[in-house]
Amino acid sequence: MLQIKSLKKSYSQGSTEVKIYEDLNFHVKEASKVAIMGKSGSGKSTLLSLISGIIKPTSGDILLDGVSYKDMKEEQINDFRASNIGFVFQNFHLVSYLNALENVMLPAKVCGIKNPKEKAVELLESVGLGHRLDHLPSELSGGEKQRVAIARALIHNPKIILADEPSGNLDEDTGIAVMDKLFELISKNNTTLILVTHSKDVAARCEQTYSLNHGNLDKC
Ligand SMILES: Nc1ncnc2c1ncn2[C@@H]1O[C@H](COP(=O)(O)OP(=O)(O)O)[C@@H](O)[C@H]1O
Ligand SMILES: [Mg+2]
Known part of the structure; x- marks a missing residue:
């Protein structure tokens, strides 16, 4: 479902070029769970940003369900991302002035999904936060925020x-409790997962683990 073809990404830092990948090829099957490990600075977050279309590769292409990013204009890729991709970040990235329920409803509103409130309440209940709907992020613990x-x-x-x-x-x-919830929900929904982690225990919950080294994804 995800294909990464001859991906090249470099950043220019002043007069020098920082090469992250020169020819990265990768394939992820539908509904599979893939862990990506690798040293800090190896390009893991960059890879997720490329898959989400937030940043563009220097060359090469990414296809999600056969749809190539190459030909998409910025607006199209933004819409494509909003409907097809979900994100979970280390620092949670919740909107500080919206409560838990409003934060969860946000992507549904962007995509025009029906009954966003009902769905948001159901999901918050399924992650054990039915009693925290009107709490702001500042009123939640780290695990609750995640x-x-x-x-x-x-x-x-x-x-x-x-x-x-x-x-x-x-x-x-x-x-562990947060990852239990993530894995439970994505398995229930047959969602594909690409998970960057430094934890071997977390990676072991995925079907495959790859290590990003010197611009290559090596199977562990
Ligand atoms: N916007 C940017 N401009 C220049 N260099 C960047 C930028 N983003 C990331 N880098 C560099 O690219 C490399 C990979 O970064 P990153 O993908 O964040 O690594 P990781 O997530 O594996 O720690 C690092 O050396 C980082 O400094
Ligand atoms: Mg990172």
Whole structure:
């Protein structure tokens, strides 16, 4: 469902060119769970940003369900992302002035999904936060914030979830509980998952683990 073809990405830093990947090829099957590990600075977050279409590759192409990013204009790719991709970040990225329910409803509103409130309440209940609907992010613990973020990532039934070190800021027990919820919900919905993690235990929950080294994804 996800194909990465001859992907090249470099950043220019002043007069020098920082090469992240020169010829990256990768394939992810529908409904599979893939972990990506690798040293800090190896380009894991960059890869997720490329898959989400937030940044453009220097060359090469990405296809999601056969749809090539190459030919899409910025507006098209923004719409495509809003309907097909869900995100979970290490730092939660919740909107600080919206409560839990409003944060979860946000992507549904952008996509014009019917009954966003009902769906948001259902998802928040399924992550154990039915009693925290009107709490602001500042009134939630780290684990609760991440469970809100998971509910938000899933409300529009995305094809794929991109998770960047989702348990990286949580203590071990809270991280395990949050990952339990993420895996439970994506398995229920047959959502594809690409999960960046530094934890071998978290990676072991995925069907495949790859390590990003010197611009290549090596199977572990
Ligand atoms: N916008 C940018 N401009 C220049 N260099 C960048 C930019 N974003 C990331 N980099 C560099 O690209 C490399 C990979 O970054 P990143 O994808 O964030 O790595 P990781 O997530 O694996 O830690 C790093 O060396 C980083 O400094
Ligand atoms: Mg990163």
